[in-house]
Structures are given as C-alpha cells and as structure tokens.
Amino acid sequence: MTAEVAGRPDDALAEPVPCVRCANGVLLTIVGRCADCISDLGRNHPDEHAAWRQELTEAIESRPQ
Numbered sequence: 001m002t003a004e005v006a007g008r009p010d011d012a013l014a015e016p017v018p019c020v021r022c023a024n025g026v027l028l029t030i031v032g033r034c035a036d037c038i039s040d041l042g043r044n045h046p047d048e049h050a051a052w053r054q055e056l057t058e059a060i061e062s063r064p065q
Helices: 035-044 046-061
Strands: none
Touching: 035 046
C-alpha cells in the first residue's frame, strides 16, 4: 500500500486525477485525457486526435487477456 492510498478516507469512492493534456483534476480519463480534451481533439486537432487514438489502440491491445 502506498502512502497516497493509506491517506485516503475509508469512504472515498473516487478521487480526481490530472488530465495529461489540460492538467484539470477529473474523475475519469481515457488514456490520460479527460472528456473535454478528447472532444477538443476530435473537433479542433485532427493530428493530435489521431495520435491519441493510436495510444488508445495500443493500450487496449496490450491488456492481458
């Protein structure tokens, strides 16, 4: 058990983690990006979105069966 986990209250269900793109604390990330950033990538940054999709594919394929 890490010190980070040991310091959490017993009733904590989830804690925010930083998005790797915007650094906002969020409860859910997909391959490190929050929903707002994923949406922004899809609408405004096609090259960065394609790179994120590749990371996502690699993460899915590398999961143990």
